[in-house]
Amino acid sequence: MSAPLHIVLSWADWLNLFGHYLLLSLMSVGGAIATTAEMHRFLVEEHHWLTQSQFNDSIALAQAAPGPNVLFVALMGWNVGLNAGSYAGAVFGVAISMVGMLLPSTTLTYLAADWGQRNRELRAVRAFKQGMAPVVVALLTSTGLILASGTRTGTLDWPLWVLAAVAGVLVLRTRLHMLWLLAGGALLGWFGWL
Amino acid sequence: MTAPIQPPSSVPASLPPFNAPRSPAHLFVAFSLLALQGFGGVLAIVQRDLVERKRWLTQEEFIEEWAVAQIMPGPNVVNLTLVLGARYFGLRGALAALAGMLTFPLLLVLCLAVLHAQYAAHPGVAGALRGMGAVAAGMIAATGLKLAVSLRSHPLRLPLALSAAGVGIVLVAVLRVPMLYTLLGLGGLCCVLTYRRLAR
Numbered sequence: 031m032s033a034p035l036h037i038v039l040s041w042a043d044w045l046n047l048f049g050h051y052l053l054l055s056l057m058s059v060g061g062a063i064a065t066t067a068e069m070h071r072f073l074v075e076e077h078h079w080l081t082q083s084q085f086n087d088s089i090a091l092a093q094a095a096p097g098p099n100v101l102f103v104a105l106m107g108w109n110v111g112l113n114a115g116s117y118a119g120a121v122f123g124v125a126i127s128m129v130g131m132l133l134p135s136t137t138l139t140y141l142a143a144d145w146g147q148r149n150r151e152l153r154a155v156r157a158f159k160q161g162m163a164p165v166v167v168a169l170l171t172s173t174g175l176i177l178a179s180g181t182r183t184g185t186l187d188w189p190l191w192v193l194a195a196v197a198g199v200l201v202l203r204t205r206l207h208m209l210w211l212l213a214g215g216a217l218l219g220w221f222g223w224l
Numbered sequence: 225m226t227a228p229i230q231p232p233s234s235v236p237a238s239l240p241p242f243n244a245p246r247s248p249a250h251l252f253v254a255f256s257l258l259a260l261q262g263f264g265g266v267l268a269i270v271q272r273d274l275v276e277r278k279r280w281l282t283q284e285e286f287i288e289e290w291a292v293a294q295i296m297p298g299p300n301v302v303n304l305t306l307v308l309g310a311r312y313f314g315l316r317g318a319l320a321a322l323a324g325m326l327t328f329p330l331l332l333v334l335c336l337a338v339l340h341a342q343y344a345a346h347p348g349v350a351g352a353l354r355g356m357g358a359v360a361a362g363m364i365a366a367t368g369l370k371l372a373v374s375l376r377s378h379p380l381r382l383p384l385a386l387s388a389a390g391v392g393i394v395l396v397a398v399l400r401v402p403m404l405y406t407l408l409g410l411g412g413l414c415c416v417l418t419y420r421r422l423a424r
Contacts, residue, residue: 059296093353094356095333097259097328097330132298135298135299135302136298139298143307156422164380166287166290167372168368168391168392169396175361175393176396194361197359201362219352222347
């Protein structure tokens, strides 16, 4: 987060940010990460509230840290607030962006899940839940494959692929705790073997 | 409500010992621990811990809840947390699980952001992040393959269900078709076929 940015945010700007996240929340079918392109357009290109490296680092850090990946949204809000001048602003930025990103989607999901639970004997509900199973399997496997190939250069990064494949086999074949695998990956990377 | 007609396929052949969380506070603690172990994505950990260790739900139920979490807008893991919490204690459970999933990881990631601002230049840090990313990718793909085993009891029968999953992988991972189209197209097709199969 090298080149610091100094911006002034009015209440109208904060409101604009909040409203934008409310919309993004409704558009984020397939996960919050699916809306990153639009977030980039809004935060970096249109309003210049965030630098390119702040944007990239927010995603990378949230991927590496424990917890749901949607925390990259919190980090972007944090950085926008910091750019606006203070840690208080940063905390406010986190609150604005996380509440905006989560409120519409969680409300909808809760209502849908509740409805589905009450009508779980309906043929259509059972057909939907069971019918989606092959696609759920496909999406999970694909997410892993895409993450493994998501290198900085775009060229084939075979040590990373090998590491991902070994980790996958260990998860399938052993009951080794996943934290050991992550620690192993971190060590290999720390010593520059990746 | 119509009289439920249960086809054999919707009842898992062998029901594992079934447990449940004791209270919303129990949910909060469980999801906090899950979230803090979930580097690079929590899904793999959620499946292993809740299905394989705690046995709060079966593999099939996990997939079904995940389908709901995936089709609705919003972060998948957050949606899944909400749905699983609601399953046991309604709105209170949903909020407790959600608070567990978000509170400590949020504090931690903000601390990391402050630290990262100082140590970003260290080559070891970037390498370690890359290594953990690769391991996380492998774990998520392995979880997908593991769930494929439960397609054996799928109403569409194993060959068709597996083929559909294969087509999905090609669409998303190889052809990079947007997830939404895959969900609506392939998912819709699978749902219609399943609907017809459930009628018999």
